[in-house]
Amino acid sequence: MLKAKLTKKLWHFNLDIEFELDAGILVLWGHSGAGKTTLLQCLAGLCKPSAGSILLNGRTLYSSVSRVNLPTRLRKVGYLFQDYALFPHLTVKQNVMYGLKNSRNHRQTKGPVDPLGLLNSFGVGHLLDRYPGQLSGGEQQRVALVRALAVQPELLLLDEPFSALDKKAKLKLRQELKALHTLWQIPFILVTHDEEDAGFMGDRILTLNQGVAVTGAMTPWSQHSTRPPATAIG
Numbered sequence: 001m002l003k004a005k006l007t008k009k010l011w012h013f014n015l016d017i018e019f020e021l022d023a024g025i026l027v028l029w030g031h032s033g034a035g036k037t038t039l040l041q042c043l044a045g046l047c048k049p050s051a052g053s054i055l056l057n058g059r060t061l062y063s064s065v066s067r068v069n070l071p072t073r074l075r076k077v078g079y080l081f082q083d084y085a086l087f088p089h090l091t092v093k094q095n096v097m098y099g100l101k102n103s104r105n106h107r108q109t110k111g112p113v114d115p116l117g118l119l120n121s122f123g124v125g126h127l128l129d130r131y132p133g134q135l136s137g138g139e140q141q142r143v144a145l146v147r148a149l150a151v152q153p154e155l156l157l158l159d160e161p162f163s164a165l166d167k168k169a170k171l172k173l174r175q176e177l178k179a180l181h182t183l184w185q186i187p188f189i190l191v192t193h194d195e196e197d198a199g200f201m202g203d204r205i206l207t208l209n210q211g212v213a214v215t216g217a218m219t220p221w222s223q224h225s226t227r228p229p230a231t232a233i234g
């Protein structure tokens with residue numbers, strides 16, 4: 001369970017949001033500049049909110065009152081970026097192991113996650129010694145996903161993960177992420193501008209408009225009378 005209540009003040013922009021999320025897939029929707037990436041970055045510890053609190057399964061990741069601000073590597077939050085964000089000078093294996101080395105989780109537990117097994121199950125186990133520049137976009141995104149999963153995240157953030165992929169690679173990754181969600185049962189937050197991706201992936205939707213959640217409560221996707229309005233697409 002994720003509980004977030006936070007504000008983030010930037011130059012001409014204020015994010016002000018409160019929401020709870022169980023183990024479903026939440027689609028984060030809104031115009032370009034609405035604050036979607038800012039919200040994900042606050043959850044992941046890549047930027048610090050101005051005030052508020054973030055709790056993940058009862059652990060405080062951030063609290064302005066008790067002055068807690070866990071670094072990213074201790075948060076157990078996986079982040080999949082639009083542009084993969086792999087280290088170009090490291091091999092596939094080194095990219096995945098880099099995330100693990102930085103994770104406290106790796107030192108503390110011997111969990112069921114085997115990164116090499118994960119690479120195999122996502123069809124990229126044979127690419128261990130290749131560099132990101134020697135991989136297709138779909139392969140790079142799979143490696144980035146394995147890197148995010150290797151630390152056994154309790155929350156997975158997906159920031160437009162399909163937008164750099166061709167249609168075939170996107171459909172395959174979409175299916176795999178759905179299957180992964182069923183298996184792992186952790187909350188996912190998906191940022192997308194694509195109605196079809198949102199409809200396929202999402203259980204619930206949260207629409208941001210200029211930093212504020214305009215829908216109020218989150219609504220199961222199936223209960224939406226209409227698809228998100230075209231004007232909401234950035």
Ligand SMILES: Nc1ncnc2c1ncn2[C@@H]1O[C@H](COP(=O)(O)OP(=O)(O)OP(=O)(O)O)[C@@H](O)[C@H]1O
Binds near residue numbers: 010039
């Ligand atoms: N470092 C920063 N300093 C000041 N303003 C920023 C900074 N980063 C983002 N912003 C502003 O915050 C607002 C929200 O940006 P954000 O990237 O979160 O939007 P978004 O909804 O993810 O947009 P997109 O769909 O285009 O990726 C924008 O107005 C942006 O210009």
